[in-house]
């Protein structure tokens with residue numbers, strides 16, 4: 033592990049869970065904390081112990097895990113007005129969490145002290161001072177979050193500075209300037225931080241929300257201006273539109289700014305960490321997230337694929353493997369010959385002058401004109417390439433299919449199907465009753481062929497999507513059907529287009545089965 037010049041503070045388990053739709057079970061929280069520790073995050077804010085029994089339980093259970101590096105922090109407010117810190121429920125909950133570090137959040141915008149806490153500005157300072165000194169006397173490291181610091185600084189600079197000085201004098205180990213409402217632009221952040229440089233204060237940290245889509249920018253500029261502690265969440269989740277995204281901040285610090293950060297030796301696990309956390313939150317990760325998103329190194333334009341073929345360092349800002357991501361080149365109407373050469377490379381060496389490359393490029397453009405889309409259906413294009421190369425062996429030929437849907441007053445609709453297939457001159461018949469035509473076709477093929485081709489038992493349809501291409505044609509409109517198949521290990525996608533949804537589905541089904549048959553059965 034590297035040394036730490038900048039401390040990375042993760043609040044996925046606290047502020048992250050303030051994001052809409054982000055809910056973790058206790059087990060999820062513990063598993064995420066373990067992954068954050070493996071990755072080398074310096075501080076993990078585990079939650080708000082006063083908020084619920086689950087939060088309290090987290091702090092008990094996490095002690096049993098013997099984390100290697102991360103310091104677990106409990107989060108809570110300063111004491112209430114007019115009482116001693118030792119009598120305050122928040123402060124006691126923080127102590128009972130038994131974490132080495134506690135995060136105390138206090139008001140630094142005068143209007144919040146008077147209108148929300150409904151106390152005097154002096155009493156707010158006392159609350160901050162007492163809470164910190166009391167927790168320090170109990171042996172805790174204190175990270176003091178100055179809630180609404182940048183708005184406070186704008187509205188009553190003298191008071192915001194008094195809050196900073198009070199917390200620092202009380203012994204806070206780090207003063208975190210928070211943009212709680214997320215409305216501050218990076219230039220204002222820099223002005224404020226530069227103005228603090230001449231003061232004798234504890235080290236500074238920052239915590240940004242992303243309401244102006246500048247949270248990451250503000251975080252890295254703040255580090256440039258002298259902040260030594262940066263807070264954020266995995267995947268940028270958090271209250272309202274989210275927090276600064278650590279999946280962008282961490283590689284920015286390490287790769288672009290050459291800062292020494294403890295987790296630098298684990299950087300290649302960043303994409304995995306992002307996806308693991310998304311899985312725990314049961315959220316499909318944003319594909320276009322910087323660095324770790326599925327499309328962060330995906331190229332669609334033909335000219336870009338051409339550059340990658342000639343000089344890959346000229347078309348990507350970094351080597352995607354450094355953060356555990358990978359490059360993809362998409363097939364589409366925007367592709368050129370370079371993209372086809374790359375796709376054909378699994379079948380041999382071709383160059384842009386090969387006749388087959390021109391032919392396949394034309395086929396691709398024409399098929400896309402006709403409504404096919406291969407970007408998310410590469411199995412169908414693989415079948416096209418194999419046909420062009422003479423490397424395609426169909427599992428069967430269709431003689432005919434017959435599909436009939438019926439519904440009675442008493443029952444919901446059912447579809448009955450029967451088909452005849454020809455396999456090397458032998459006729460196979462299959463029949464099934466299914467929920468709808470695609471289900472029935474799929475089941476009929478399996479009924480006909482599983483006795484001779486048991487591999488079909490191991491693959492199944494996992495997703496089916498339909499898009500109407502020209503809705504103005506009403507019931508005569510063309511539809512595009514995408515099918516995803518899986519063998520529970522790999523997945524592959526195919527596409528079919530027709531005015532008839534059954535025919536479009538059949539086409540996609542054929543490609544999906546034949547893709548697998550040619551690539552994984554015949555060639556195994």
Ligand SMILES: CC(=O)SCCNC(=O)CCNC(=O)[C@H](O)C(C)(C)COP(=O)(O)OP(=O)(O)OC[C@H]1O[C@@H](n2cnc3c(N)ncnc32)[C@H](O)[C@@H]1OP(=O)(O)O
Nearest residue numbers: 047080082083084109110111112137138139148149179212
């Ligand atoms: C910027 C941030 O993200 S801060 C983190 C906020 N996180 C959360 O609120 C999530 C967890 N919160 C909870 O479970 C609950 O809100 C609790 C348990 C903390 C408090 O619940 P309740 O006691 O019912 O209070 P409620 O949520 O209605 O109001 C918040 C109280 O905290 C007080 N408060 C807010 N900030 C501070 C502060 N820095 N110091 C002291 N008190 C504070 C408010 O004045 C209000 O007190 P009041 O009830 O005396 O008016």
Ligand SMILES: CC(=O)C(=O)O
Nearest residue numbers: 047177179180210212
């Ligand atoms: C502390 C915190 O979460 C905030 O001010 O946004």
